Amino acid sequence: MLWQELTVHTTEEAIEMITNFVHELGAGGVSIEESGTLNKERDTSFGQLYETPFNDIPEGRAVIKGYFYHGTDMEPVMANLKASVEQLSEFDIDTGNPTYELREVDDEDWAHAWKQYFKPIRITDRLTIKPTWEEYTASPGELILELDPGMAFGTGTHATTSLCLKTLEKVLQPGDDVIDVGTGSGILSVAAAKLGAKHVLAVDLDPVAVTSAEDNTKQNGLESNITVKLSDLLGVLKESETEGASKLGVTIPVQLVVANILAEVIVTFVDDVYEVLQQGGYYITSGIITAKEELVEKALVAAKFTIVEKNYDSNWVVIVARKL
Numbered sequence: 136m137l138w139q140e141l142t143v144h145t146t147e148e149a150i151e152m153i154t155n156f157v158h159e160l161g162a163g164g165v166s167i168e169e170s171g172t173l174n175k176e177r178d179t180s181f182g183q184l185y186e187t188p189f190n191d192i193p194e195g196r197a198v199i200k201g202y203f204y205h206g207t208d209m210e211p212v213m214a215n216l217k218a219s220v221e222q223l224s225e226f227d228i229d230t231g232n233p234t235y236e237l238r239e240v241d242d243e244d245w246a247h248a249w250k251q252y253f254k255p256i257r258i259t260d261r262l263t264i265k266p267t268w269e270e271y272t273a274s275p276g277e278l279i280l281e282l283d284p285g286m287a288f289g290t291g292t293h294a295t296t297s298l299c300l301k302t303l304e305k306v307l308q309p310g311d312d313v314i315d316v317g318t319g320s321g322i323l324s325v326a327a328a329k330l331g332a333k334h335v336l337a338v339d340l341d342p343v344a345v346t347s348a349e350d351n352t353k354q355n356g357l358e359s360n361i362t363v364k365l366s367d368l369l370g371v372l373k374e375s376e377t378e379g380a381s382k383l384g385v386t387i388p389v390q391l392v393v394a395n396i397l398a399e400v401i402v403t404f405v406d407d408v409y410e411v412l413q414q415g416g417y418y419i420t421s422g423i424i425t426a427k428e429e430l431v432e433k434a435l436v437a438a439k440f441t442i443v444e445k446n447y448d449s450n451w452v453v454i455v456a457r458k459l
């Protein structure tokens with residue numbers, strides 16, 4: 136199928152606003168590329184982070200691409216978008232002299248192009264992510280995460296995913312029950328299970344992510360260690376109250392929760408994380424751009440969490456909080 140691809144070259148700071156504009160103007164899908172991440176393209180109903188490796192986008196810059204159906208009259212779309220972007224300076228958002236391009240593309244091109252760049256990645260001495268279609272020989276003691284993210288988020292190349300993986304390796308104790316909120320491809324759940332979790336409950340509100348996480352659970356032979364559900368954390372809490380833990384696989388309260396979602400979303404369920412955690416339990420959270428770090432910290436402290444560690448990669452932070 137043919138699409139019209141509208142590209143905006145701008146700054147990381149303007150991503151959120153411009154992505155919203157492109158959506159509001161009727162794009163069927165939006166992709167976001169920042170420097171040094173892997174680009175995958177699909178619908179952005181949850182405002183996910185997007186990934187692009189080996190690109191030559193300079194630090195602080197971003198490329199946003201909106202895909203419009205072939206018959207769309209792009210002239211008013213362009214005019215509207217430019218007018219909205221110009222207004223951003225009034226809100227002190229630096230759009231960095233944006234430039235615009237328009238071209239026709241075939242969706243086969245953009246749905247699969249990223250695969251050629253996705254190679255085995257060694258995240259830590261122990262954890263390596265291996266695309267299912269690549270050959271790789273593991274060294275002794277190396278844990279291999281077999282992964283085909285499909286169109287879900289979570290290849291491991293994005294700074295936030297790799298921050299979460301490194302932190303999981305440090306914090307998770309064998310035998311822990313774990314909840315992975317916003318599982319995407321299931322990458323963090325697969326890692327948690329391979330690192331010795333007793334059971335992992337993986338939840339996501341996006342059916343595409345749920346299918347991907349289920350597939351990756353199977354690829355790694357972890358069907359008896361990971362339960363995947365189309366839900367958010369509140370849904371999990373309600374289900375555990377009404378039906379008990381039997382369908383969730385984990386026993387609530389759990390020892391560890393991990394959530395790699397955008398800051399604005401994370402702050403909406405901090406209290407639910409506190410409730411679902413055992414005393415002494417850990418909460419690993421990322422998806423937080425450093426500009427939003429304080430917002431999340433305040434919400435965590437207000438919910439009675441103690442912040443025990445923070446680590447950074449590019450403009451992203453992972454926060455480790457504890458229920459003490």
Ligand SMILES: C[S@@+](CC[C@H](N)C(=O)[O-])C[C@H]1O[C@@H](n2cnc3c(N)ncnc32)[C@H](O)[C@@H]1O
Pocket residue numbers: 181183184287288289290291295296299316317318319320321322323338339340341344366367368395396397400422
């Ligand atoms: C940035 S991706 C993270 C994927 C993967 N966990 C990783 O670390 O690479 C965030 C995921 O959270 C999901 N999501 C967004 N809001 C959510 C919510 N309130 N509850 C559950 N999942 C949510 C999105 O659908 C998306 O798949």
